[in-house]
Amino acid sequence: MAEVLVFVDHVDGAVRKPTLELLTLARRIGEPVAVSSAPVQRTPRPLAEHGAVRVLTADAPEFADYLVVPKVDAVQAAYEAVSPSAVLFPSSAEGKEIAARLAVRIGSGIITDAVDLEAGEEGPVATQSVFAAAFTTRSRVSRGTPVITVKPNSAAVEAAPAGAVEVLQVSFSERATGTKVVSRTPRESTGRPDLTEAAIVVSGGRGVGGAENFPVVEALADSLGAAVGASRAAVDAGWYPHTNQVGQTGKTVSPQLYVAAGISGAIQHRAGMQTSKTIVAVNKDAEAPIFDLVDYGVVGDLFEVVPQLTEEVKARKG
Template identity: 75%
Template sequence: MAEVLVYVDHADGAVRKPTLELLTLARRLGDPVAVALGPGAADTAGALAEHGAVRVLTADAPRFGEVLVTPKVDALKAALDAVSPVAVLVPSSAEGKEIAARLAVRADSGVITDAVDVTAGDEGPVAVQSAFAASYTTKSRITRGVPVITVKPNSAPVEPAPAAGAVADLEVAFGDAPAARVVERSERASSGRPDLAEAAIVVSGGRGVGSAENFSVIETLADSLGAAVGASRAAVDAGWYPHAHQVGQTGTTVSPQLYVASGISGAIQHRAGMQTSKTIVAINKDAEAPIFDLVDYGVVGDLFDVVPQLTEEINTRKG
């Protein structure tokens, strides 16, 4: 059976959820072959095998920690040459899209970014994308070379499918010494909440929240749901919440199972970053707010009345 390369996004051996989603999609196209790089790469094998990887190619070297992106491209190109896959799937993070683009150039192939689905076609894999702020859905395929496709988080379910997961070392010939190197790293402070781009549930606040202090109402609801916290551009520009949490065209694009928008009017910039969410709930006291045009459920009311009641009800039902 044909094989599909899956780039593994992991942190010291802990596989991130978007990679497990890619394995589900890869099984539609062939047998998944996972490529895990850097410290802890070999420790990913158990989780990858449990979710369908027939093989796990691993490589570790100081270069992966010293240089951004290019060593990973070197390794993926080595894996592509060794496996001759029908496609390469990569998580659609900022780094993932850069890796995919560079790999496509080296392999003289095409690249499709931000897919929300991948299916098998008669002439090769077909990628589904949301275009023009999710106003249209497009289907595309690569016409030359091995398709390189990045897929948005939360685009597919995580479905266990135990496979062999045989681990093998990947031999990588690194390119010339790069002009830039990593000279320092600092650990980002953790809130204990899910990563915004990967979260299955996102609760966001906008201009209607009114202040940085009032974002505690949004955070409390998010914590009751085990959700990530997002913010509109207006809230971020006002200094009420960090830019890393901005949802929208100039922030993070999210596609969770549930998106709750509180005090967000629904400007096109924000909608472009969350319209592919599976279920959208909006809370706004303006019944004419544009956000209500795309929601599954809308509540017209003051968020400071509605959100605490919602949080209390969720906590009550959790028991």
């Protein structure tokens, strides 16, 4: 069976969940080979336990000291060593940039933001949710080795027999040291899950009325163990950080449960959450477009409904 190269997304060596999902998808179309820029002692075990028949690891200061080009060099080295039938990346900002640069280097087509992947007679077939999630398409790359990025929460994480670990030799190009990282500011941890990876997301919009009212949304999120999101109107007004924006110009999420509080449901926002498995909305406007999309809708004041929901969740958990 042909091998499929999977790029490992990690934080200080800790493998992120979207990578494990990629390994599950890769097993549908071939034998997964993971390529990681983390130290050899940090990443192999979870990768091998989730289906990687081989784990190629490279450890060099260039990966931390410079931007994405050193990682492109590493993936290209792995590509040349493996000759895979496809290369998979998570659909993060970094993942998509590395994927695009690799596709240019190897002269291949690229598909971004896939939500499913299956084997086809002429290569992997990717399913995408396009045009603000109004249509679902199935497509494949017709030139070169398919390079595909996949949205988080697109597949279940499945365990598999462990594979072998190999050290990848990487020769960095001159372009790899063109843009250097001169400082880092650690992001303040909220203790909540990452927005794009969370199984549950609770978002607030214009109806929240101000930054001082967002604790109502946060309280519900914390009771559910959820991430907190916000609409473009809320972040543009300065009520919540732009890093939490859900929408076409923000982050795309696909959780098991999405709760929209005080969000009207403009097409820009819908594009970022429409593939959520179950959608619940609370809005006092019965004609709000969000109600055309939801599985469950509550017409009411969010400041009355959301606190009651939070207390009910706590009571059932307690």
